[in-house]
Every structure is written in C-alpha cells, then in structure tokens.
Amino acid sequence: MPKAFSDQERDTIRAQxxxxxxxxxxxxGLKKTSVDELTEAVGISKGAFYLFFESKxxxxxxILEQFxxxxxxxxxxxxxxxxxxxxKNVSEMLGGLLLTWDAYPLLKNFSKSDFDYLVRKVPAERVMQHVSNDEAFTNELIKKIKREGITVKASPRIVSxxxxxxxxxxxxxxxxxEDAYQETMNVMIDLVAGYIVGE
Incomplete structure (x- = not known):
C-alpha cells in the first residue's frame, strides 16, 4: 500500500x-507516455501515482489546463x-490566443487523434467541467472586449x-x-473577429 504523504509532500509531488x-x-506524446515513466521521473511508486490522478x-x-x-x-x-x-483589436486578441498556444510544444503538437483519445479516456464529468471552464473564459473575454468600448454583436454561445x-x-x-494552416487561420481569425463586432 502506498505510504501516506503530508500536505506539503502532496503539493510538491503534484507539482513535480x-x-x-x-x-x-x-x-x-500522450498515448506513448506510460504511468511507469511518469512515476520513475518523480520517484514514486505506481500505486502512489493513483493517489494523485486516476489516470495519465x-x-x-x-497540465493542459495549466497552460x-x-x-x-x-x-x-x-x-x-x-x-x-x-x-483589428478583437482579431489581435484571438490571434494572440492561438499564437500563444503555438508557443507551447505540448499544445502545438496536440492532434485530433490525441483530442479524441483524451475525451474517450477522461470521465465525462471531467470533460464537462473543462467545457464549463472554457465557457467561463469566453464570458470573461466578452466582458473584457466590452470594457474596452468595443460592441459585441454576437451572443456568448456563438462567440464560444x-x-x-x-x-x-x-x-x-x-x-x-503548416503554411496553409497559418494562412487559413489568419483568415478565419479575421472573419470571426468581424462577426463578433458585427462588421
């Protein structure tokens, strides 16, 4: 049976x-990384891993949500x-969101098959919590845009x-x-920004 950890040890191990x-x-990658590799890297037993997370x-x-x-x-x-x-301002906000996403190799290399695999493996209520967090961010983003004096013509649901x-x-x-993706994404960001502000 895994040993009990103090609160400080738990915080340290979770961060590690x-x-x-x-x-x-x-x-x-997500699929090829094993629990054994994760526990060996941190120096805990496989049983102890499951005190912190139900799965890899x-x-x-x-980690994704931290980013x-x-x-x-x-x-x-x-x-x-x-x-x-x-x-232009909304376009730069959205572009910043996606360009910053690309700055993290883990996120940039996150593929459709990784997404499907993750959704399949994580409990449905955990996925719904993530969706709820995304919607809360969208609401904050809309408030931010409005505070800047920009009128938002689209509903929060559509913006999300x-x-x-x-x-x-x-x-x-x-x-x-890669080249087509960048060009297409720039066009899509501009179109989405235009729709949000009603242009």
Whole structure:
C-alpha cells in the first residue's frame, strides 16, 4: 500500500508530476507516455501515482489546463490599440490566443487523434467541467472586449463556439500543412473577429 504523504509532500509531488509529465508528454506524446515513466521521473511508486490522478490522461488534462490558464490570463491582460478599429483589436486578441498556444510544444503538437483519445479516456464529468471552464473564459473575454468600448454583436454561445471552431481547426494543422494552416487561420481569425463586432 502506498505510504501516506503530508500536505506539503502532496503539493510538491503534484507539482513535480506536472513538470516531469509535461516534458515526457512533449517528448513521447500522450498515448506513448506510460504511468511507469511518469512515476520513475518523480520517484514514486505506481500505486502512489493513483493517489494523485486516476489516470495519465487526467494528469495530461491538468497540465493542459495549466497552460490554458496562462494563455487566458495573457489574453485578458491584452491592451487594445486605441488607433486600431474594433475588428483589428478583437482579431489581435484571438490571434494572440492561438499564437500563444503555438508557443507551447505540448499544445502545438496536440492532434485530433490525441483530442479524441483524451475525451474517450477522461470521465465525462471531467470533460464537462473543462467545457464549463472554457465557457467561463469566453464570458470573461466578452466582458473584457466590452470594457474596452468595443460592441459585441454576437451572443456568448456563438462567440464560444467560434473560438472552439478555431481550436478544432488547429487540431487539423497536419492535414492542412503548416503554411496553409497559418494562412487559413489568419483568415478565419479575421472573419470571426468581424462577426463578433458585427462588421
């Protein structure tokens, strides 16, 4: 039976698991990284792993959400350019969201098959919690845009779905090819920004 950990040990181990897990997932991918590799990297037993996470997929999702939180914070701190029009400002916000996403190798290499695998392996209620977090971010983003004096013409539900659409397009980066993906994404971001502000 795994030994009991103090609260401090639990916090330290959980942080190490996120850090070491990030490196292993970046190197091997979600499917090919094993629980044995994760526990060996942190120096805990396989049984102890399950005191922290129900599966390696739940660890991956926690790492993913940590990255998302950092990206979302940077977007909500985005300073609009007074001389730029509303569409351009919203386009730069959305572009910043996706460009920052690309700055993390783990996220940039996250594919459609990885997404499908993750959703299949993680409990449905955990997936719904993630969806709820995404919707909360969209609501904060809309408030941010409005605070900047930009009128939002689209409903929160549509804005949320449009942002998800951009994300899902990113999962097909390999299908499009890198150059075509970047060009297409820039066009899509501009069109989505235009729809949000009603232009």
């Amino acid at each position: 698991m996120r850090e070491k897990g990030k490196k292993l997932f970046e190197k091997h 997929e739940e660890l991956f999702l926690e 998302e939180k950092e990206i979302q914070t940077s977007i909500l701190d985005f300073a609009v350019k007074p001389k730029a029009n509303a569409r 779905n449009l942002i998800k659409g951009l994300f899902f397009m990113g999962l097909h980066r390999d299908d499009l090819g």
